[in-house]
Amino acid sequence: xxxxxxxxxxxxxxxxxxxxxxxxxxxxAYLLLLPGLGWLGVFFVIPIATxxxxxxQAPVEGRSGVYQAAFQISNYAQALGDYWPxxxxxxxxxxxxxxxxxxxxxxxxxxxxxxxxxWRALMLVLVVAPFFASFLLRTYAWRTILADEGxxxxxxxxxxxxxxxxxLNTSIAVVLGLTYNFLPFMILPLYASLEKIDPRxxxxxxxxxxxxxxxxxxxxxxxxxxxxxxxxxLTFIPAxxxxxxxxxxxxxxxSMVGTAIQVNFLQFRDxxxxxxxxxxxxxxxxxxxxxxxxxxxxEDLV
Amino acid sequence: xxxxxxxxxxxxxxxxxxxxNLTKRFADFVAVDDLSLTIPAGSFFALLGPSGCGKTTxxxxxxGLEDPxxxxxxxxxxxxTRLKAYQxxxxxxxxxxxxxxxxxxxxxxxxxxxxxxxxxxxxxxTAMLELVELGNLSxxxxxxxxxxxxxxxxxxxALINHPGVLLLDEPLGALDLxxxxxxxxxxxxxxxxxxxxxxxxxxxxEEAMTMADTVAVMNKGRIEQMGAPVEIYDLPRTRFVATxxxxxxxxxGRVTGSSGRDILVDAAGxxxxxxxxxxxxxxxxxxxxxxxxxxxxxTQGTDIGDGVNAVTGKVIDASFxxxxxxxxxxxxxxxxxxVFEQNHTLGATLxxxxxxxxxxxxxxxxxxxxxxxxxxxxxxESA
Amino acid sequence: xxWLRRNIIGIIAVLVLVYLFxxxxxxxxxxxxxxxxxxxxxxxxxxxSAWQNICGVPGVCESFALxxxxxxxxxxxxxxxxxxxxxxxxxxxxxxxxxxxxxIFLPMATPEVVLGSSLLALFLNITFPLGFWxxxxxxxxxxxxxxxxxxxxxxxxxxxxxxxxxxxxxxxPRATFRYVTFPLVLPGILGAALLGFALSFDDFIITFxxxxxxxxxxxxxxxxxxRGIPVQVYALATLVFFLSLVLVLVVQGVNARRRRRLEAAVxxx
Ligand SMILES: Nc1ncnc2c1ncn2[C@@H]1O[C@H](COP(=O)(O)OP(=O)(O)OP(=O)(O)O)[C@@H](O)[C@H]1O
Ligand SMILES: [Mg+2]
Numbered sequence: 001x002x003x004x005x006x007x008x009x010x011x012x013x014x015x016x017x018x019x020x021x022x023x024x025x026x027x028x029a030y031l032l033l034l035p036g037l038g039w040l041g042v043f044f045v046i047p048i049a050t051x052x053x054x055x056x057q058a059p060v061e062g063r064s065g066v067y068q069a070a071f072q073i074s075n076y077a078q079a080l081g082d083y084w085p086x087x088x089x090x091x092x093x094x095x096x097x098x099x100x101x102x103x104x105x106x107x108x109x110x111x112x113x114x115x116x117x118x119w120r121a122l123m124l125v126l127v128v129a130p131f132f133a134s135f136l137l138r139t140y141a142w143r144t145i146l147a148d149e150g151x152x153x154x155x156x157x158x159x160x161x162x163x164x165x166x167x168l169n170t171s172i173a174v175v176l177g178l179t180y181n182f183l184p185f186m187i188l189p190l191y192a193s194l195e196k197i198d199p200r201x202x203x204x205x206x207x208x209x210x211x212x213x214x215x216x217x218x219x220x221x222x223x224x225x226x227x228x229x230x231x232x233x234l235t236f237i238p239a240x241x242x243x244x245x246x247x248x249x250x251x252x253x254x255s256m257v258g259t260a261i262q263v264n265f266l267q268f269r270d271x272x273x274x275x276x277x278x279x280x281x282x283x284x285x286x287x288x289x290x291x292x293x294x295x296x297x298x299e300d301l302v
Numbered sequence: 303x304x305x306x307x308x309x310x311x312x313x314x315x316x317x318x319x320x321x322x323n324l325t326k327r328f329a330d331f332v333a334v335d336d337l338s339l340t341i342p343a344g345s346f347f348a349l350l351g352p353s354g355c356g357k358t359t360x361x362x363x364x365x366g367l368e369d370p371x372x373x374x375x376x377x378x379x380x381x382x383t384r385l386k387a388y389q390x391x392x393x394x395x396x397x398x399x400x401x402x403x404x405x406x407x408x409x410x411x412x413x414x415x416x417x418x419x420x421x422x423x424x425x426x427x428t429a430m431l432e433l434v435e436l437g438n439l440s441x442x443x444x445x446x447x448x449x450x451x452x453x454x455x456x457x458x459x460a461l462i463n464h465p466g467v468l469l470l471d472e473p474l475g476a477l478d479l480x481x482x483x484x485x486x487x488x489x490x491x492x493x494x495x496x497x498x499x500x501x502x503x504x505x506x507x508e509e510a511m512t513m514a515d516t517v518a519v520m521n522k523g524r525i526e527q528m529g530a531p532v533e534i535y536d537l538p539r540t541r542f543v544a545t546x547x548x549x550x551x552x553x554x555g556r557v558t559g560s561s562g563r564d565i566l567v568d569a570a571g572x573x574x575x576x577x578x579x580x581x582x583x584x585x586x587x588x589x590x591x592x593x594x595x596x597x598x599x600x601t602q603g604t605d606i607g608d609g610v611n612a613v614t615g616k617v618i619d620a621s622f623x624x625x626x627x628x629x630x631x632x633x634x635x636x637x638x639x640x641v642f643e644q645n646h647t648l649g650a651t652l653x654x655x656x657x658x659x660x661x662x663x664x665x666x667x668x669x670x671x672x673x674x675x676x677x678x679x680x681x682x683e684s685a
Numbered sequence: 686x687x688w689l690r691r692n693i694i695g696i697i698a699v700l701v702l703v704y705l706f707x708x709x710x711x712x713x714x715x716x717x718x719x720x721x722x723x724x725x726x727x728x729x730x731x732x733x734s735a736w737q738n739i740c741g742v743p744g745v746c747e748s749f750a751l752x753x754x755x756x757x758x759x760x761x762x763x764x765x766x767x768x769x770x771x772x773x774x775x776x777x778x779x780x781x782x783x784x785x786x787x788x789i790f791l792p793m794a795t796p797e798v799v800l801g802s803s804l805l806a807l808f809l810n811i812t813f814p815l816g817f818w819x820x821x822x823x824x825x826x827x828x829x830x831x832x833x834x835x836x837x838x839x840x841x842x843x844x845x846x847x848x849x850x851x852x853x854x855x856x857x858p859r860a861t862f863r864y865v866t867f868p869l870v871l872p873g874i875l876g877a878a879l880l881g882f883a884l885s886f887d888d889f890i891i892t893f894x895x896x897x898x899x900x901x902x903x904x905x906x907x908x909x910x911x912r913g914i915p916v917q918v919y920a921l922a923t924l925v926f927f928l929s930l931v932l933v934l935v936v937q938g939v940n941a942r943r944r945r946r947l948e949a950a951v952x953x954x
Binding site for chain 3: 025026028029030032033035036037039040041043044045046047048050051053054104105107108110111112115116121122123125126127129130131132133134135136137138139140141142143144145147149180183184233237238240241242243244248257258261262265266271274275278281282285289293
């Protein structure tokens with residue numbers, strides 16, 4: 001049995017190296033960030049700034065499609081004056097689509113998270129699988145499904161449920177298209193937050209509350225709120241800016257703000273008005289995002 | 303001092319590990335507090351303590367995975383404190399093994415050799431896998447192994463580098479009881495075979511006592527007591543050690559005098575003799591302590607003879623465990639004592655409600671300080 | 686009735702999945718159509734002629750190849766940038782973390798029209814030519830964030846002890862990265878790249894703003910929608926869909942089978 005010797009020695013100096021090495025570490029971090037963030041700086045931030053400057057430009061007298069630097073705030077008044085119906089429609093359509101998507105997505109996300117068992121991985125693949133097929137063609141396919149002589153329209157017409165006797169080329173088709181297109185963006189964040197919930201909590205709530213729905217309302221739904229919020233943002237934002245569904249499925253009178261931006265930029269070449277419209281949309285989104293960050297911080301964003 | 307380095311039967315360089323005033327602070331929290339100790343070359347050393355007492359932090363500092371706030375780490379006299387983890391001749395068996403999931407058993411074990419630029423590894427790896435009895439599984443991935451097999455891969459992966467000291471952080475924590483006992487024996491065998499020092503962290507006192515030749519009991523970042531398992535168990539120096547390592551019965555009292563080699567204590571209306579050498583205090587308040595299996599129990603009125611320490615009370619619970627009967631006794635001053643009595647006769651002889659006298663020989667008594675501060679430095683024990 | 690009540694969520698879930706696939710099924714069916722007029726909207730007559738002659742309409746396969754080219758280029762660059770950012774975010778502490786998170790999040794939260802139109806505003810102002818490079822630049826910009834998110838998730842899911850074990854076993858930081866970190870994160874990086882490619886390949890809105898006269902596959906479809914989309918486009922889209930689905934399912938299946946085998950092996954040992 002060896003001897004255990006109590007050791008007493010003068011204290012050594014505390015290591016002073018740590019601050020130097022942490023500086024070196026953060027330099028590595030900046031080097032790693034540089035290319036990607038630089039790219040985003042040049043091709044995301046600067047364009048947004050350019051968008052803002054362009055939105056204030058004034059036309060050059062006598063030369064159509066040519067503009068010069070100015071401070072023409074009236075562009076915003078004009079953009080809103082001319083296109084407020086498009087803004088209103090965009091938010092209504094996107095809002096309706098988001099609510100519909102939430103209602104449709106929740107049961108599926110819930111099922112995958114708690115009941116799918118060994119089918120879980122497969123079902124998740126199926127949720128993202130539509131992304132493998134062309135967005136435009138999938139949207140266009142709704143023209144076939146909702147066609148005036150098609151089964152769905154005929155059936156609903158027989159019940160006199162359609163105000164315009166048709167779905168295609170109405171705002172209903174636009175909202176349905178938006179709902180369909182952005183549904184996976186609702187399902188995935190919902191699933192992500194539901195999956196974190198301990199299934200035993202649900203059993204426990206089954207014990208506590210007589211009716212399953214009460215248990216759901218008091219336990220599961222509150223815990224899934226981060227997913228609801230994320231899914232709502234991820235559905236609403238792209239839907240509000242979309243112009244494909246309005247163009248392919250709606251009537252000319254269903255145009256949305258995205259349509260207005262596209263037409264002004266690419267057809268009328270009225271860059272200041274187009275930029276003003278785009279910037280208003282961006283500003284609106286920024287308000288939403290910053291409200292969210294004030295509540296939840298940035299760490300869970302990405 | 304003991305030998306500082308030498309070599310073992312399997313070509314290991316065995317070295318003393320010395321920790322000198324080692325301290326780790328996380329912001330304001332002191333996780334390891336001015337720790338000084340020497341682990342002699344070739345010993346099986348167990349670091350025992352409750353969760354959060356700083357065991358893992360201590361090992362991580364030795365491994366180089368955590369920078370000490372203060373203090374030094376010496377191995378065979380050489381200062382390791384400023385070396386990076388990958389420069390230290392020290393290896394770790396991690397709490398959850400941390401086997402590389404993308405490499406098979408062979409490559410996991412070969413990892414350290416390859417990183418040190420050793421070209422021909424296969425003989426060494428094969429020999430090491432033989433040592434841990436995994437020769438036939440070398441092409442399996444870690445996920446295809448049972449818990450005990452993974453544990454042995456983790457040991458082999460560390461040992462193949464012939465570290466000056468092997469650190470094991472609760473290596474058996476994830477195993478079930480039966481496998482755990484088996485692996486305890488296995489680890490002990492491997493240690494004896496290779497002869498290098500093992501520093502084994504655990505919060506299982508039985509594991510520490512059966513495996514180690516030296517146990518250090520750690521509490522709140524400090525070592526409360528260190529020594530051979532038998533010695534620590536027989537003579538705990540603090541209340542924490544007495545209760546953490548086994549069970550302990552205590553009665554609070556005051557030192558009133560001495561008689562020969564004993565000090566005399568008045569407690570609960572009785573007088574107790576405590577050998578002065580077995581008491582942490584010599585005057586004032588004291589806790590008189592004794593282990594449950596050192597006690598005898600009889601009905602009151604029985605003649606217990608002279609020169610014994612005794613307390614009276616009432617049996618509140620008797621449970622028959624086979625090898626012994628355990629009595630829970632409510633003492634005259636209101637404390638609960640535990641008594642283990644060998645079953646020399648058939649069945650429990652005493653029943654709840656019986657008035658009893660519990661007595662023991664003075665040389666089994668130990669005296670502890672009442673407020674029981676953590677003992678500073680270490681209690682020197684020699685063989 | 687009780688059966689219905691108990692399984693109602695499952696039934697709804699399956700219906701929602703069916704709903705997700707109805708338009709895709711329509712596309713697949715229409716790829717075997719011989720349309721009556723120029724619009725391929727209602728099923729007229731079964732025909733495999735589009736499949737036999739998939740590049741038969743001028744422009745279709747050219748635009749398809751162009752989309753693949755842009756997708757590959759943008760994905761490679763964005764994957765490198767995004768992976769670097771993900772490592773910085775997970776492995777380092779640095780000042781400006783909040784702004785970094787925000788800068789990565791915002792492109793994902795910005796509607797594509799705004800992304801596309803603002804880049805166009807920039808390119809017009811500095812008279813940068815629209816077309817291949819403009820679109821590639823745009824794609825890198827908008828997929829980088831998605832790559833960061835995917836790789837970051839993988840990195841965060843990795844047990845930090847594995848890297849510690851590697852350092853403990855004489856691996857320098859560089860060797861630890863090469864032999865432990867990178868191999869473990871690689872599947873995550875590949876998954877992220879696949880996602881990036883899918884996003885780029887199928888992007889229409891951002892591309893449309895910056896393509897000038899260049900015609901990618903989605904731009905071709907958009908233009909053709911006015912005058913009738915050739916059946917060949919349906920065939921190509923169907924082909925891409927099934928190939929991707931099969932690829933993903935095979936990878937999944939292999940993983941699942943391997944997992945089951947491992948579990949069996951562990952259980953029996
Ligand atoms: N990185 C850290 N930052 C802050 N506090 C820490 C850190 N690591 C450990 N601690 C704290 O230091 C104390 C000691 O931790 P340590 O991991 O060494 O405990 P332990 O004795 O190994 O416990 P266990 O038996 O549970 O593994 C704990 O209270 C813990 O909370
Ligand atoms: Mg620990």
